[in-house]
Amino acid sequence: MTVSATTEKLLAAKKSKGLSFADLETTIGRDEVWIAALFYQQASASEDEATKLLTALELSLDLVPALTAFPIKGLGPIVPTDPLIYRFYEIMQVYGMPMKEIIHEKFGDGIMSAIDFTLDIDKIEDPKGDRVQVTMNGKFLAYKKW
Amino acid sequence: MTVSATTEKLLAAKKSKGLSFADLETTIGRDEVWIAALFYQQASASEDEATKLLTALELSLDLVPALTAFPIKGLGPIVPTDPLIYRFYEIMQVYGMPMKEIIHEKFGDGIMSAIDFTLDIDKIEDPKGDRVQVTMNGKFLAYKKW
Amino acid sequence: MTVSATTEKLLAAKKSKGLSFADLETTIGRDEVWIAALFYQQASASEDEATKLLTALELSLDLVPALTAFPIKGLGPIVPTDPLIYRFYEIMQVYGMPMKEIIHEKFGDGIMSAIDFTLDIDKIEDPKGDRVQVTMNGKFLAYKKW
Amino acid sequence: MTVSATTEKLLAAKKSKGLSFADLETTIGRDEVWIAALFYQQASASEDEATKLLTALELSLDLVPALTAFPIKGLGPIVPTDPLIYRFYEIMQVYGMPMKEIIHEKFGDGIMSAIDFTLDIDKIEDPKGDRVQVTMNGKFLAYKKW
Amino acid sequence: MTVSATTEKLLAAKKSKGLSFADLETTIGRDEVWIAALFYQQASASEDEATKLLTALELSLDLVPALTAFPIKGLGPIVPTDPLIYRFYEIMQVYGMPMKEIIHEKFGDGIMSAIDFTLDIDKIEDPKGDRVQVTMNGKFLAYKKW
Amino acid sequence: MTVSATTEKLLAAKKSKGLSFADLETTIGRDEVWIAALFYQQASASEDEATKLLTALELSLDLVPALTAFPIKGLGPIVPTDPLIYRFYEIMQVYGMPMKEIIHEKFGDGIMSAIDFTLDIDKIEDPKGDRVQVTMNGKFLAYKKW
Amino acid sequence: MTVSATTEKLLAAKKSKGLSFADLETTIGRDEVWIAALFYQQASASEDEATKLLTALELSLDLVPALTAFPIKGLGPIVPTDPLIYRFYEIMQVYGMPMKEIIHEKFGDGIMSAIDFTLDIDKIEDPKGDRVQVTMNGKFLAYKKW
Amino acid sequence: MTVSATTEKLLAAKKSKGLSFADLETTIGRDEVWIAALFYQQASASEDEATKLLTALELSLDLVPALTAFPIKGLGPIVPTDPLIYRFYEIMQVYGMPMKEIIHEKFGDGIMSAIDFTLDIDKIEDPKGDRVQVTMNGKFLAYKKW
Amino acid sequence: MTVSATTEKLLAAKKSKGLSFADLETTIGRDEVWIAALFYQQASASEDEATKLLTALELSLDLVPALTAFPIKGLGPIVPTDPLIYRFYEIMQVYGMPMKEIIHEKFGDGIMSAIDFTLDIDKIEDPKGDRVQVTMNGKFLAYKKW
Amino acid sequence: MTVSATTEKLLAAKKSKGLSFADLETTIGRDEVWIAALFYQQASASEDEATKLLTALELSLDLVPALTAFPIKGLGPIVPTDPLIYRFYEIMQVYGMPMKEIIHEKFGDGIMSAIDFTLDIDKIEDPKGDRVQVTMNGKFLAYKKW
Structure with a gap:
């Protein structure tokens, strides 16, 4: 990269x-x-x-x-090799379909926006080992019918 | 799939x-x-x-x-076509390196575990349109030196 | 397919x-x-x-x-072989970056939604050969800052 | 890119x-x-x-x-990472086959030309959020038999 | 296949x-x-x-x-393994850009149609070994400006 | 390229x-x-x-x-984006297997040589639009048995 | 496979x-x-x-x-996983360009035919461990000029 | 390359x-x-x-x-475009599994070494057209059981 | 899989x-x-x-x-999605070149055999968390010169 | 590389x-x-x-x-061409699923950490040919349930 x-x-x-x-x-x-x-x-x-x-x-x-400027967005290769970044891809491989089920069950047909979207990272101290907390928050967008 | x-x-x-x-x-x-x-x-x-x-x-x-049983994990194709799931890949393309910077700054060299890990999905009601909130929480694992 | x-x-x-x-x-x-x-x-x-x-x-x-049901969306292979469908991919190869320039110039940083979106196809009769008219209409979504 | x-x-x-x-x-x-x-x-x-x-x-x-000069055309990677451009690929993944059905129903076996072709982008003001309108207009080309 | x-x-x-x-x-x-x-x-x-x-x-x-019916066209894999079919891909690898030069020189900016198109195969007898003759004939389509 | x-x-x-x-x-x-x-x-x-x-x-x-010199041959990417060159790949996707059938029927098991091979491009004037004619001529090579 | x-x-x-x-x-x-x-x-x-x-x-x-019948030839994936077959791909990775040099030096511009071609496999007994001998023999085909 | x-x-x-x-x-x-x-x-x-x-x-x-020095070995792309080198890949596509059968029949489970290995190229003069002869000779390595 | x-x-x-x-x-x-x-x-x-x-x-x-029987070996996709198996690929991404340096320094030009090879897995009990120990043992094979 | x-x-x-x-x-x-x-x-x-x-x-x-610095990790291409490094990928192709079986049998559902991990390389002298011994040692991480 x-x-x-x-x-x-x-x-x-x-x-x-x-x-x-x-x-x-x-x-x-x-x-x-x-x-x-x-x-x-x-x-x-x-x-x-x-x-x-x-x-x-x-x-x-x-x-x-x-x-x-308005950047050409997207930084990485299709399958990233850096272990920290790869873990997020792995999470989607393992939990992607389950998340889709839950989101549709709660909201109906649509998606979470990646544009009207925020992302926060917090350090949660823990005596058994500190934890990384990632909070994603995106507007639900329902599929329009026409 | x-x-x-x-x-x-x-x-x-x-x-x-x-x-x-x-x-x-x-x-x-x-x-x-x-x-x-x-x-x-x-x-x-x-x-x-x-x-x-x-x-x-x-x-x-x-x-x-x-x-x-102990499943062979991983559900999807390398680049998913479903819009809901793709958005999470796009988030990593756009915010992956920034997240890496922040996590290293806060924790040092290592990764967020995808194994000692939880993921929650909440519906945040909002008059301008409800929001999907995804909270990931994984143990920080520091690279061992030997 | x-x-x-x-x-x-x-x-x-x-x-x-x-x-x-x-x-x-x-x-x-x-x-x-x-x-x-x-x-x-x-x-x-x-x-x-x-x-x-x-x-x-x-x-x-x-x-x-x-x-x-809430379908797993996305029908085709990464590079489609059907000539009718391929032409739309070619249009994006040739006119994708120019469209990005024009949209950013008119709207700022953001995207055209593919969810709050409609698509119409009309036949325009023309003595030199009928024409296919495709009209896409999607809400502009501005990138949120936080 | x-x-x-x-x-x-x-x-x-x-x-x-x-x-x-x-x-x-x-x-x-x-x-x-x-x-x-x-x-x-x-x-x-x-x-x-x-x-x-x-x-x-x-x-x-x-x-x-x-x-x-006569350029070597085509700007982008096979799967683009920029969100604005990707949305058009997603539209083809979701609506590509439906469009093929409608075009064949209206015109018969053939394609919309990407060469004898124009593309316009308009800003449609809307109190609920402005909209991007993309109008593609290409000559229908029927498959020749011989 | x-x-x-x-x-x-x-x-x-x-x-x-x-x-x-x-x-x-x-x-x-x-x-x-x-x-x-x-x-x-x-x-x-x-x-x-x-x-x-x-x-x-x-x-x-x-x-x-x-x-x-109106078929979904395209038969083969991205890089075909059958030697007879592969040779045509190799011809494009070796002679593709030269052909582009010659066609642009003779016709200007545009393409040979693969739709308004015919293809014939003839056996040319030759004492040093018979020859395969493939004749492709497609309408020249000039890029429209608008 | x-x-x-x-x-x-x-x-x-x-x-x-x-x-x-x-x-x-x-x-x-x-x-x-x-x-x-x-x-x-x-x-x-x-x-x-x-x-x-x-x-x-x-x-x-x-x-x-x-x-x-003896060049390392082959100019292009696996799937070319230039519309003029792509059309020849599309022709092989659509007509590759039919050509294989016809060549085997006329010649038996073997291939058209891409080495003992010539390629000509002619402009065929036509009031309905000039046409590009591509003539490929390669020696038939029969598979040796041993 | x-x-x-x-x-x-x-x-x-x-x-x-x-x-x-x-x-x-x-x-x-x-x-x-x-x-x-x-x-x-x-x-x-x-x-x-x-x-x-x-x-x-x-x-x-x-x-x-x-x-x-005239088979659709080619058996394997792009990069084979079977160790015995992979070794031949590795040989081409390591010795491919050197072989090209030697063949051009001895024969000029052209290729070894894979059609007018034979392949033999012999077991060479050897007290330090038997050896596999593979002998490929193909007609040299010179590039035609026209 | x-x-x-x-x-x-x-x-x-x-x-x-x-x-x-x-x-x-x-x-x-x-x-x-x-x-x-x-x-x-x-x-x-x-x-x-x-x-x-x-x-x-x-x-x-x-x-x-x-x-x-000890080089990082391997010269070429996954699918080579040069016709001379490609022919050896095609030979493996067509004759790879047959060679595997013969080698296993003659030697048992194992492979031909690509390390304890020699490769020779000879020009065989022939009035019908000179021939390229490639002789590969590698130690047979039996799979160890443990 | x-x-x-x-x-x-x-x-x-x-x-x-x-x-x-x-x-x-x-x-x-x-x-x-x-x-x-x-x-x-x-x-x-x-x-x-x-x-x-x-x-x-x-x-x-x-x-x-x-x-x-003599199996066609190799089980998995090019990039495995199962987290347990992926970790071994990641180890090679991160430590592959370092291992190459060390092996060449200790042994010279050659490789570790994957055929004359054994692999053992042991559970090492540890109060801070049990550990997986994988021991690979392969014959060093020196590159033959000829 | x-x-x-x-x-x-x-x-x-x-x-x-x-x-x-x-x-x-x-x-x-x-x-x-x-x-x-x-x-x-x-x-x-x-x-x-x-x-x-x-x-x-x-x-x-x-x-x-x-x-x-905190490096962007990962050195190599998806399928490496260097024979020494490739052998480790081949080992995973052949022994990856068997290793998964053994690790799950001994430890339950989880993975071997590639972060809390050490790797040693030893030269084992042997009159029949020296051997490379690679010892990997990683903490077992059990999948968290929540």
Whole structure:
């Protein structure tokens, strides 16, 4: 997987300034996951958001257009090899059809939107080993009939 | 995607008896998503859980071995065509690398387990359109060095 | 591509009764394309719609559950070989990125919904050769920020 | 997906001059979608059209040959990851066979041409959310027998 | 590659009656290649053509609908393993781009139609070894601008 | 598809001198299609042919070795996206098995050689629209038994 | 890999009669490898050869047409999993380009025919471990220029 | 297929000095096919062999490490497009299972080694057309039971 | 993944008799992993081993030929979806090149045999969670030069 | 397979200093396989481990961030062509399902962790040919029910 020059600059600046995504959350007023998506050019910032981010990272405002453009989205190969990312594909292999059953039972024919959608990641401390909690929240969209 | 004869029997019995997965949750003492995974032979029940489920569905106990076996897991094609399931793959294409960044920042080098893992689906009522909420919770596993 | 037994029964009944999809449009009160999607089990009918359709085709009402179920959608292989269907894939190869430019220019960052969506097919008579007109109409969904 | 240097120059010039594709439509006398296709080197301009476009964008006429050449067409991967473009593939997965049924019923054995073909994109304002309307119009070509 | 039951019946009847495709050419008034395409359900016959063919082969007229239907076309895998068929794919690998150059030079931007198209196969006797001659003839279709 | 630097030089020189492949046919004494194949480094010239071609194009004779080498043949992806080239693949999908039937019927078990092979492209003028005629001619090779 | 019913019958009869392919070589007058290819329906026998084989195996002559037909050749998946067969693919991965160099150096531009071709397998006894010797012998075919 | 800089230097030096692989066979004391494999960095030379080869080609001894390293082996794509190399894949498609039968019949359960293995290429002169003879010789390895 | 009827019979008999693979190890005198490989028709038994196994399982000796045949080996899809099996593929993605480095450093150019090879699985009890230990042991095979 | 510039620097420094991975094992206090994984950027070092390694190799400490980063893991193509690495994939094809049976029998439903995991490679001297021994040791993870 190749990462764009813009992404590399953003990640390097964040590292050299010792900022976490949570720090940037405060500065920009957006969730840390959304900001990480912006780093990877998977989301489109407003002029104001782009300026705040570049200022916080002490990077040139020449990068504003790259952050406000409408990106060609999608980062990875069809079957990812990185173990952390693969696990989410495996979850869909194992639990995809069961989730479809439950969602249809609760909502009817339609889907969960991946556009009108938010995603949060929390660390749940646990003496038996901390846990990663991922919360996805998307509007239900019913299939239109015509 | 072909569904096994066992899965078909379970789904048909549930439909004819007018039971929801939430109803089965009460009967069996397991979450509705896990029960749906069992329907699709993606999870392995105890003798007791299998018996309770088959009794609730008024199906023959001859299906106990099919439900307590260790299944070959994974249901779908490499790139799924069903829109509901595809959205979760799209989420990984768009947010996969950002999630990797956030998880590593919060936990270090490792992964979220897909085995010591739970998944819940809730309906969040909203006047602008109800929302699907998916909560994944997996133990963080740090890479061992040796 | 294998077609389900239900689809085959519906197509055979329609053929033997000499009905067109436009005829069924009148009977059922839904567009001919949506009805064809129902034939191929890509859409989910209400009890009432299913009953009207099966009655019009003089088929057993035992097929009602198959027509009201929530189907696993997606009919074809990754690269279709049928020339009529392939042309639409070719259109996306050639005009996909240009369409993305125009849609983003007119609407901002987001997508055209394929769920809150209708599709119509018209025959435009033309002395130089009749023309097929396909009209797709989907709600614009803006990417949510959070 | 890599975009050619020519495409990048055209897009950058258009952006820096603050022109929309609709503006270029007036200048060149071609539809905005066709012009966007020319930007992505998926269409072949006449000398005159190329000159008008480059003049409007204040770019060197050295780019004329690149715009009048016969391009190797097709922009994307077999399964696109960008959500906006993917939706059109999903539409074909769900509605491809139904469309084939309707087109054959109305026209007989043949296809809609993707060559003698136009494509328009309109914004339909709607208080419940604006809608994207895509109109494809292609000559029907009947299979020749010999 | 699986061949349909209809194709198998047609091929078996032709073999048992000792007829060549050239013989059927005389009976039906269509070219032998087109008739072979009909055998493989890649072409759509008129009622009259279907009746003549089935009569010549002494097969039941129950097969008429299968021969007059609008088939889902395309027979083979993405990369065929049969050496005779593979050679045509190899020809395209080696001579595809050269052909594109020559056709564009002679005709401009467009394609050779595969729909308004005929294909003939002749045996050219030659003392150094007989030769197969394949003649493809398709209407040139120029890309429409709009 | 990436084209080699040698191919680009040959095509640019031909364009700047205003020569057609038919013009080069006269100069070199080989068919225009074979010469186009040489441009794309899919054929291997003699020293004499290479010298004639480079002289006609006023290019350095340093390119002689590139034109007389034994190339690694094959230009394209498994499923080509360019519409002109794709049509030939579609022809094989639709007419491949019928052609196999006819060739075996006329010649027995074997193949048409793609090596002892020629390919010609002609423009057939027609008031209803000019036609592209492609003539392939290959030696029949019978399977050896041993 | 699925093997045809004909192949299974031939293999079972050979086993039950305790015949080796070398025994059949004597009976039929063809090499054991060619006979094994006939078993797998990758070669086409004459009426006489088919009759001799079926008689030797005490099988019904009803199988003659299956053995004299022109088979759709090619047995395996794109990347075979059987270790014995995979080794030959690995040999091509490692030694393919070196072989191409040597063959072009000795013969010029062209290929080794896989049609006018024989293949023999011998057991070479060796105290350090017996060796498998595979001898392929194909006519050199020079690329035709035209 | 991209060839390494080392391979290109070796091939260019060999060409400019007018040496054949057979000439190098004499100098280095290894078979011409093995030497060609070394050129393509598919084999690992001793210091002495590397020095002899580079001296014969009048190349810098700086290339010794590249020739004595343990290469990542495998040169080609999954399905090669070059006709000369493809023929060997086709041979495996057609004769792979027959060879498996013969080898198991002669040796039992196991494989021919592709490591303890040699490969020779000979030109067999023949008035009807010269023939390429490829001789592969590998140790038989029996499956261990434990 | 489809499992053969033979495999299903063996697994069912073992289950109904309450035998573990370790029990069969004692009866047959082969390792439990090898016996499991025989169950899945990935290994070839002697007449004696097959008889002992079928007797222990109280199955008909009609299955002897299926167990002594030379199987077409390889069970799974290119990228397995079952999490347990996938982990071994992931290990190769992550540690494959490092293992290659270490093996070449210790042994020189060559491979670990997968034929003259054994594999053992042990349960290592551990208060922090039991561990799976997999021990692979294969003969080193050095690349032959010739 | 392309190797990163960091990996190349590490390998070159190790070679020029004549160090083995076993030597580095002593210096750094980690196993040689883990160190090789670090060379290939498949593992993440502590500051201290990175400093020790770079000092031992006399490389600039500018490489510390590259060695302490959280890498995108996974090195190879879906089906590797290198024979040494392929053998491990073949082992999974042949023994994958048998291993699944044995592990489930000994441990129940779950997997061997590839994260809480170690891998060792030993050279077992043997007069009949030295053997490679690979020992994998991973924590058993039981599927959670919820």
